[in-house]
Amino acid sequence: MIDPAAARRWTVEELEALPAEEGCHYEIVDGELFVSTSPRNEHQAAKGAALTELWLWNWQAGLGEVLSEPGVIFSRHDAVEPDVVWLSLARRAAIEGDDGHLHGPPELVVEVLSPGSANERRDREIKLALYSRYGVDEYWILDWRLQTVTVYHRQDASLRLAAALGRQDELTSPLLPGFAVRVGRLFARP
Numbered sequence: 001m002i003d004p005a006a007a008r009r010w011t012v013e014e015l016e017a018l019p020a021e022e023g024c025h026y027e028i029v030d031g032e033l034f035v036s037t038s039p040r041n042e043h044q045a046a047k048g049a050a051l052t053e054l055w056l057w058n059w060q061a062g063l064g065e066v067l068s069e070p071g072v073i074f075s076r077h078d079a080v081e082p083d084v085v086w087l088s089l090a091r092r093a094a095i096e097g098d099d100g101h102l103h104g105p106p107e108l109v110v111e112v113l114s115p116g117s118a119n120e121r122r123d124r125e126i127k128l129a130l131y132s133r134y135g136v137d138e139y140w141i142l143d144w145r146l147q148t149v150t151v152y153h154r155q156d157a158s159l160r161l162a163a164a165l166g167r168q169d170e171l172t173s174p175l176l177p178g179f180a181v182r183v184g185r186l187f188a189r190p
Helices: 012-017 041-061 089-095 117-134 183-187
Strands: 024-029 032-037 064-068 072-075 078-080 084-088 108-112 138-143 148-155 158-165 170-172 180-182
Touching: 012 024, 024 117, 041 064, 041 084, 041 108, 041 138, 041 183, 064 089, 078 117, 084 089, 108 117, 117 138, 117 148, 117 158, 148 183, 170 183, 180 183
Parallel strands: 108 138
Antiparallel strands: 024 032, 024 078, 064 084, 072 078, 084 108, 138 148, 148 158, 170 180
């Protein structure tokens, strides 16, 4: 017998109707609801560093916009809030809705891993597949525990592993001309 709760596919409308709870983060991928709680300080610091490095580069380049935890709606059953995104001015004009959400793929998505096998699976497998399916051009996964960045680039209509970078490596991007940061800098805390 099939469990009716397991077969349920959540929609964007239902997601938006959920009560806002401080510290809770709701996303749906292929109709499956994912609920996460406030991330650890190390997660927040890595996210802030990535946001800052991208923002500083973009401030000088003037090529797009960097956003923290934007609502990204791909379909009625796929809506997420990545940690950080960068999108070009042209892409923003094409996908930003009147509701203040993005309705399509930003060029770059950055996720910082949260502890736990379910959280890691969500970012390394489920979201990788989602971003690949909907046309994200580049995906970075930051692991604050190992202080690494895993980089995926779009190739042959899907996201493919491009690099696994350690603390001493330099993170660059074909999307971001002139952007470069040593990976360890993303995890440095005073």
